Amino acid sequence: MVNTIGKPLNRVDGNLKVTGGAHYSAEFPQENLVYAVGIPSTIAKGKIKSIDMSAAENLPGVIKVITHKNAPELKPLKTFMKGGTAAEDYLPLQDNSIHYSGQHIGIVIADTLEQATYAASLVQFTYEEETPIVEMQKHRNQEFVPETVFGKKPTVIRGNPQAAFNSADVKVDETYTTPTENHNPIEPSATIAIWENDTLTVYTSTQNTYGTRKALATTLEIPEENIRVVCQFIGGAFGCKGAFWSHMLLPVIAARQVNCPVKLVLTREDMFNVVGHRAETEQNVKLGATKEGKLTAIIHDGISHTSIYDNFVEPFTVATHMLYACDNLQASQRLISLNRVTPTFMRAPGEASGIFAIESAMDELAYALKIDPIELRLRNHANTDPDENLPWSSKSLKECYQIGAEKFGWSKRNPEIGSMRDGRYLIGMGMATATYPAFTSPASAKAKMLADGSVVVQSSTHDMGGGTATVMAQLIAETLGLPFEKVCFEYGDTRLPRAPVSGGSMTVGSVGSAVYGAVKGLQAKVLELGGLKESQSLTIEDYANILQKNNQKQIEIEYDAKSNQEKEYSKHAFGAQFVEVRIDPDFGEVRINRYTGAFACGKILNHKTARSQFMGGIIMGIGMALMEETVVDPNLGRVMNANLGEYHVPVNADIPNIDIEMVEETDSNVNAIGTKGIGEIGITGVAAAVANAVYHATGKRIRNLPITPDKVM
Numbered sequence: 001m002v003n004t005i006g007k008p009l010n011r012v013d014g015n016l017k018v019t020g021g022a023h024y025s026a027e028f029p030q031e032n033l034v035y036a037v038g039i040p041s042t043i044a045k046g047k048i049k050s051i052d053m054s055a056a057e058n059l060p061g062v063i064k065v066i067t068h069k070n071a072p073e074l075k076p077l078k079t080f081m082k083g084g085t086a087a088e089d090y091l092p093l094q095d096n097s098i099h100y101s102g103q104h105i106g107i108v109i110a111d112t113l114e115q116a117t118y119a120a121s122l123v124q125f126t127y128e129e130e131t132p133i134v135e136m137q138k139h140r141n142q143e144f145v146p147e148t149v150f151g152k153k154p155t156v157i158r159g160n161p162q163a164a165f166n167s168a169d170v171k172v173d174e175t176y177t178t179p180t181e182n183h184n185p186i187e188p189s190a191t192i193a194i195w196e197n198d199t200l201t202v203y204t205s206t207q208n209t210y211g212t213r214k215a216l217a218t219t220l221e222i223p224e225e226n227i228r229v230v231c232q233f234i235g236g237a238f239g240c241k242g243a244f245w246s247h248m249l250l251p252v253i254a255a256r257q258v259n260c261p262v263k264l265v266l267t268r269e270d271m272f273n274v275v276g277h278r279a280e281t282e283q284n285v286k287l288g289a290t291k292e293g294k295l296t297a298i299i300h301d302g303i304s305h306t307s308i309y310d311n312f313v314e315p316f317t318v319a320t321h322m323l324y325a326c327d328n329l330q331a332s333q334r335l336i337s338l339n340r341v342t343p344t345f346m347r348a349p350g351e352a353s354g355i356f357a358i359e360s361a362m363d364e365l366a367y368a369l370k371i372d373p374i375e376l377r378l379r380n381h382a383n384t385d386p387d388e389n390l391p392w393s394s395k396s397l398k399e400c401y402q403i404g405a406e407k408f409g410w411s412k413r414n415p416e417i418g419s420m421r422d423g424r425y426l427i428g429m430g431m432a433t434a435t436y437p438a439f440t441s442p443a444s445a446k447a448k449m450l451a452d453g454s455v456v457v458q459s460s461t462h463d464m465g466g467g468t469a470t471v472m473a474q475l476i477a478e479t480l481g482l483p484f485e486k487v488c489f490e491y492g493d494t495r496l497p498r499a500p501v502s503g504g505s506m507t508v509g510s511v512g513s514a515v516y517g518a519v520k521g522l523q524a525k526v527l528e529l530g531g532l533k534e535s536q537s538l539t540i541e542d543y544a545n546i547l548q549k550n551n552q553k554q555i556e557i558e559y560d561a562k563s564n565q566e567k568e569y570s571k572h573a574f575g576a577q578f579v580e581v582r583i584d585p586d587f588g589e590v591r592i593n594r595y596t597g598a599f600a601c602g603k604i605l606n607h608k609t610a611r612s613q614f615m616g617g618i619i620m621g622i623g624m625a626l627m628e629e630t631v632v633d634p635n636l637g638r639v640m641n642a643n644l645g646e647y648h649v650p651v652n653a654d655i656p657n658i659d660i661e662m663v664e665e666t667d668s669n670v671n672a673i674g675t676k677g678i679g680e681i682g683i684t685g686v687a688a689a690v691a692n693a694v695y696h697a698t699g700k701r702i703r704n705l706p707i708t709p710d711k712v713m
């Protein structure tokens with residue numbers, strides 16, 4: 001028996017990545033490759049009046065300039081919110097209207113990137129400019145109720161929340177805001193498009209190969225079989241590569257017009273403009289409780305922004321539905337349309353922003369009641385899902401509080417505000433609850449055993465760096481009893497069986513269930529061939545013997561796994577975040593001193609890659625807490641910090657040692673392999689834990705992220 005599950009094995013692609021052998025989407029060499037560069041609009045709202053491209057067209061190396069005047073007509077796409085795979089309704093270069101600053105209003109194709117970049121700067125546009133709608137606050141009169149909040153009703157009511165709040169012994173009623181944030185993967189979105197007659201090959205950095213193929217087929221009106229989408233390595237994504245964006249069509253259109261492969265790599269500035277972001281939110285939270293600290297009312301209500309042309313809802317209330325036991329609850333959301341690109345998923349969309357508000361409010365309630373924040377949460381622990389009225393498939397939140405508190409040293413915390421110091425620095429400790437759903441979607445996998453007993457399993461999923469390929473190989477090796485080196489997992493190509501978007505922390509659960517089903521099926525087939533019983537455990541030599549005796553070069557099987565959304569159990573991962581901050585009282589600078597995160601996410605397939613996933617989420621949460629904010633000029637509607645110099649993400653110097661505790665669960669109800677996703681839960685609750693620690697240190701309750709020194713002073 002080979003034991004690989006859970007082991008902290010190195011990534012199977014680690015060597016390739018550190019030696020430069022891994023090819024990212026922009027790095028697949030093509031003969032006769034030419035370069036496309038997008039031309040950004042300089043206004044946020046209006047119409048193009050005229051275009052002069054003569055200067056650009058006359059430059060050496062320039063092959064073509066494409067604008068709405070000579071672009072092909074594209075068929076409409078459905079967004080994710082409406083059951084499609086597109087991130088936005090908008091299609092590029094279809095007419096002269098401008099909806100946001102930086103919108104691509106043309107592309108230049110040239111022999112080199114430099115020529116295309118320079119030529120793009122020479123295309124002259126004149127506009128009929130209109131005043132853009134930029135600030136959510138100034139346009140409150142235009143708010144509206146969306147049809148759904150990620151499939152849930154935009155207003156959810158349990159019991160009689162308003163009456164319960166009005167008559168509560170103790171109340172919290174506060175408003176919290178979170179700014180727009182942008183994803184900053186080191187690899188920007190990149191696409192190479194190659195047409196051969198009527199077939200299209202696209203190398204593109206995506207979390208959704210099949211979704212990309214579907215969108216391309218729909219908008220270009222060609223059969224899906226004629227399109228191949230390849231995405232082998234992803235240099236970070238976080239949700240911004242989860243759905244199909246209009247920029248992916250530009251090299252596709254161009255390649256068809258210029259008859260050679262075309263590459264488009266977005267600039268860092270493009271990444272802030274033509275790709276969505278985490279929407280801004282303003283959230284009011286009302287908590288009512290008894291003197292004993294039992295929640296009697298939760299009212300969570302607020303707004304987020306969307307674009308002019310789509311309704312994307314940042315689902316910040318969905319976690320509130322199920323976080324605590326409370327008979328009286330109201331959660332409602334509204335939208336405001338702005339002249340911005342459509343917002344999109346960003347690591348724990350909804351939970352990251354919503355849990356900041358609700359877990360800050362819980363801390364405020366703990367102070368109002370003079371109850372320890374963990375104790376308050378335990379008194380309101382939801383033993384069943386209060387929203388779905390279902391038992392949990394498993395829930396180890398209490399263990400997370402306990403183990404997290406022990407490892408962190410919560411008992412050393414003096415609850416009095418401003419009581420803890422390190423020399424001239426103020427010390428604060430804060431905590432918060434983390435949670436994220438354990439979804440899966442339908443996925444398929446094909447498993448092949450070769451004559452030597454080695455196994456290849458294929459599914460067109462993605463490895464964003466989290467370790468998908470590594471943990472799938474562990475699952476295959478363990479299930480079949482094969483040495484780790486004798487199994488291989490292939491992914492990232494629509495020639496392989498279908499897999500869902502790698503989003504919503506559902507890759508391992510979904511694809512893992514398909515892989516597990518396929519290798520179990522393969523094993524059964526081989527055992528049957530060898531005339532052996534199902535329970536027999538074999539070595540690689542045994543497998544090879546069976547194939548050879550039966551003259552089989554290869555045995556294969558395909559397996560389709562269903563989603564786990566049948567309604568017997570409510571499926572969620574939980575965790576607890578603990579942070580110690582050190583604050584400079586003179587400058588208001590908040591530094592993270594120590595961090596402990598304790599998470600219960602079912603079975604852990606690889607302790608090394610899992611730890612990195614949790615840490616990555618926490619680091620992104622520290623960015624959310626202390627630094628990340630996309631600043632938009634209120635008049636121009638233009639992103640003013642569309643670069644890594646002015647949009648601050650955490651760097652090594654900002655991050656202390658992070659202690660990750662994993663509370664393993666045996667959960668046979670969650671899915672076939674007992675895992676819960678771990679990509680997103682790490683960020684949830686971090687910003688609240690930090691804000692709560694800042695309050696503990698200073699007595700300043702900062703309800704508007706990020707917690708920058710000016711707000712602390």
Ligand code: MOS
Nearest residue numbers: 239346347503504
């Ligand atoms: Mo993640 S925001 O679901 O890609």
